[in-house]
Amino acid sequence: MILRGNLVLPDRVAAGRITFDGTIRAIAPDEVSGGDGPAEALYILPGFIDAHVHGGDGADTMDGAAAIRRMARFHLVHGTTTILPTTITRPWPDVMDALHAVAEVKQAGMADGPVIHGAHLEGPFVSPHRLGAQPPFAIAPDPHHVRAALQTGVVRVVTLAPELEHADSAIAAFAAAGVRVSIGHTVAGFEQAEQAICRICAAGGTAGGTHLFNAMGGIEGRRPGPATALLCSDAGHAELIFDTHHVHPASFRLAHRLLGDRLLFVTDAMRGAGQGDGISQLGGQEVTIRDGIARLPDGTLAGSVLTLDGALRNAIAAGTDLVDAAKLVSRNAAHYLGLRDRGALLPGLRADFVVMDREFMVREVWVGGERRF
Numbered sequence: 001m002i003l004r005g006n007l008v009l010p011d012r013v014a015a016g017r018i019t020f021d022g023t024i025r026a027i028a029p030d031e032v033s034g035g036d037g038p039a040e041a042l043y044i045l046p047g048f049i050d051a052h053v054h055g056g057d058g059a060d061t062m063d064g065a066a067a068i069r070r071m072a073r074f075h076l077v078h079g080t081t082t083i084l085p086t087t088i089t090r091p092w093p094d095v096m097d098a099l100h101a102v103a104e105v106k107q108a109g110m111a112d113g114p115v116i117h118g119a120h121l122e123g124p125f126v127s128p129h130r131l132g133a134q135p136p137f138a139i140a141p142d143p144h145h146v147r148a149a150l151q152t153g154v155v156r157v158v159t160l161a162p163e164l165e166h167a168d169s170a171i172a173a174f175a176a177a178g179v180r181v182s183i184g185h186t187v188a189g190f191e192q193a194e195q196a197i198c199r200i201c202a203a204g205g206t207a208g209g210t211h212l213f214n215a216m217g218g219i220e221g222r223r224p225g226p227a228t229a230l231l232c233s234d235a236g237h238a239e240l241i242f243d244t245h246h247v248h249p250a251s252f253r254l255a256h257r258l259l260g261d262r263l264l265f266v267t268d269a270m271r272g273a274g275q276g277d278g279i280s281q282l283g284g285q286e287v288t289i290r291d292g293i294a295r296l297p298d299g300t301l302a303g304s305v306l307t308l309d310g311a312l313r314n315a316i317a318a319g320t321d322l323v324d325a326a327k328l329v330s331r332n333a334a335h336y337l338g339l340r341d342r343g344a345l346l347p348g349l350r351a352d353f354v355v356m357d358r359e360f361m362v363r364e365v366w367v368g369g370e371r372r373f
Helices: 065-077 092-108 143-151 167-176 190-202 225-232 249-262 308-317 322-329 331-337
Strands: 002-008 013-020 024-029 043-046 048-053 080-085 119-121 155-160 180-183 207-209 238-240 263-265 278-282 285-290 293-295 353-356 362-367
Touching: 002 322, 002 353, 043 322, 048 065, 048 119, 048 155, 048 308, 048 331, 065 080, 065 092, 065 362, 080 092, 080 119, 080 331, 080 362, 092 119, 092 143, 143 155, 143 167, 155 167, 167 180, 167 190, 180 190, 180 225, 190 207, 190 225, 207 225, 207 238, 225 249, 238 249, 249 263, 249 322, 249 331, 263 308, 263 322, 263 331, 308 322, 322 331
Parallel strands: 002 043, 048 080, 119 155, 155 180, 180 207, 238 263
Antiparallel strands: 002 013, 013 024, 043 353, 278 285, 285 293, 353 362
């Protein structure tokens, strides 16, 4: 197979062609024809990777295997070729059921959707004092619960509040299993967050931050908070929900300047994504979506209705060049997750592509060399 267009490569955008089957076989310079079919003025980007997404199109990870497939297909249409369905803080049996459902879908695969890399366990190892939109079922990461989660074999990222009891032993266990440990939904201060990042790295793990700036202390002159610990780290990665509601464009630019390729966009999308304004639900709680913003009745932001193609467009509108914007939705997440076989247009990597028009709207999505949208 051959695709022609404006290739968004790791270091530049250049007219060219990609030869591929399941993997990229060759990339060569080419002239994009002026008006010959769909190749005209199209951009070809590496497939997007969403490491934190609860739902979409009326479906939620907590609803089971059929819902996971539905929400994954929704995000595929918006360019996501690798996805981590994400849990929410619910009673422990519900969380385990969701993990087993992700494992079921992952094992079976999706011929009409993205790759299910595994699960992001966002709840319940979070602070009861910094729940955000999480329901009040937080628990400590004691060895029993950590062991049960790891035994599912599907957890790839865990959100953890480092001030919780048993947090240190949980960090060691998750890091030893290759799970990315992401600091979030926490009341920890700068020092405690910095120590947690050091513990994660010392255990051979990869440190992250769950939706940077949200559900954690802000940056103040005398109270720098966990966001500062992540921004000052030489090793930590951080997610960011760039719908321009969760994070101001100036804060995004600051984080991008400091973290560079260790910053990754996520959607944190809820079941209402793609369904327009109205009443939806998150973790058993009523959510109102108005003007693209999801809130609980008390006004708390409740996840998002963002898609990664929307995040890409927001980054470009904020002044990010296309090469760096593409990294924020693809390569940076691939590196964070240890997925060295995807995230860039390079020979030998997976043939995961997003074809976009001049307005950066998705026209085609390819997964493993197959056109799935």
